[in-house]
Amino acid sequence: MLGVLQVKPHGAMLSGETAAALEFLCEQLPATLDLCRLIEEKLQLERELAERERLAALGQMAASISHNLKNPLGSMKTILQLQLESAALPETLRGETRLVVEEIDRLSTKLNQLLRFSRPAVRSGGSGASCDAREVGEAVTSVLRHEAERRGVCLDTQASEGSLRVAASAEAVNEILSNLVVNALEATPKGGHVTLRAAPAGGGVEFAVEDDGAGISPGVRERILRPFFTTKAQGTGLGLAIVERRVAEFGGKLEWESPVRDSRGTRFRVWLPAEDAKPAISGVTGKRSTPSRTVEEAE
Ligand SMILES: Nc1ncnc2c1ncn2[C@@H]1O[C@H](COP(=O)(O)OP(=O)(O)OP(=O)(O)O)[C@@H](O)[C@H]1O
Ligand SMILES: [Mg+2]
Known part of the structure; x- marks a missing residue:
């Protein structure tokens, strides 16, 4: 009926x-x-x-x-x-x-x-790649520290104790974190802060890249993950599209929220499965991740 x-x-x-x-x-x-x-x-x-x-x-x-x-x-x-x-x-x-x-x-x-x-897209999620998230995070911040200093932005890294090995290649994690940190630096005015955190969470590792820039304006929220969408004069609009693709390649999750506090700031969170969680996760390789919505958006 x-x-x-x-x-x-x-x-x-x-x-x-x-x-x-x-x-x-x-x-x-x-x-x-x-x-x-x-x-x-x-x-x-x-x-x-x-x-x-x-x-x-x-x-x-x-x-x-x-x-x-x-x-x-x-x-x-x-x-x-x-x-x-x-x-x-x-x-x-x-x-x-x-x-x-x-x-x-x-x-x-x-x-x-x-x-x-x-x-x-090369589906390498099941190919056995793994890396130490702490090492990759440090490599990314050491490369981008010069850029942060040039912009007068304080770039901080915080990694939890214990194993932070993830079932994803170092090259992919580097690409994900670099794009997120570069976006955060580009969004943050002089004197602002960008923080990259990595901590174990839900059988994997969660990375959070947070800035205290102006945030993502309501008019563009729905479009930021689209390839070639950019609000920057010199942007290509591929950074987040690549991040989304690479996260999905390894069966991870991508979420973001903006504003974070005092009507400012943006936080991107990426979860990747732990190295030992590989066999269980490989079945969902390529799953499309979805951005989380802020309370405002959900309303
Ligand atoms: N941390 C952030 N704060 C504010 N806006 C952001 C942030 N990260 C991304 N965005 C918005 O999302 C858009 C798309 O980002 P994306 O990284 O895909 O492309 P881009 O940075 O513009 O160019 P590209 O990364 O190719 O150089 C940006 O143009 C910007 O408007
Ligand atoms: Mg970018």
Whole structure:
């Protein structure tokens, strides 16, 4: 039974004709509703297919652009590095040359990000990869400390005692944490704080990257995980899409909340299974993680 059609004649008797028409309507309604459902499913599938095709085309374009730009950039960097090694380079040019090398590095990082995103996802969650989350967290903060200092932001790491081994490759965890910490640094004004925490939780390890920046504005909440969505002048909009994909690859969870306190700040939380939890978790490899909603959003 699909439902009940209730007719209230308001005191009047239903004529035989009306009753017959209503019975006919009841017979027709389920088929019509089924048809509506089928049409809705078809439209949904068509929308998903169109979105996938759009992303595949964007991915191919991104891959070919990054591929074509990588080699000339590499050559430019080599030439500049050779110049930096030469004693004949005037001191006035040395600083500027270093700046150009840094800019080339930034560009290369963006291109690598684009290339990685355009590559089809490699499901390595069950391949036995594992790493020490504490070591990876320290590696990420030591690389980004210079950037934090340049921005006048205090970057802090806190890792719990005990084993923090996770069933995910060091390269993936590094990519996840780097993207989250870079976003946090970019969102935090001078004098602000960014904290990276790692602690055992629910048969795995939970990482939390928290900043006290302006937070994620209500108008963009639904879109931040979408590939190529960015609110930054120089952003590619791939950081969180990559984070989401990599977390899912290892059967983890990604959640975020913003604001965190005093109407400010953002906290991203990533949970990854512990190394010894691998066999049980491998069955859900590739599960899509979902962002948590703030109280405001849920309302
Ligand atoms: N910690 C944060 N605070 C405020 N907004 C954030 C934070 N992290 C992400 N966002 C928002 O989510 C958007 C998408 O982030 P994402 O990392 O995917 O791309 P991006 O940082 O803009 O560019 P890319 O990472 O490719 O350089 C950002 O443009 C920003 O608006
Ligand atoms: Mg980013």
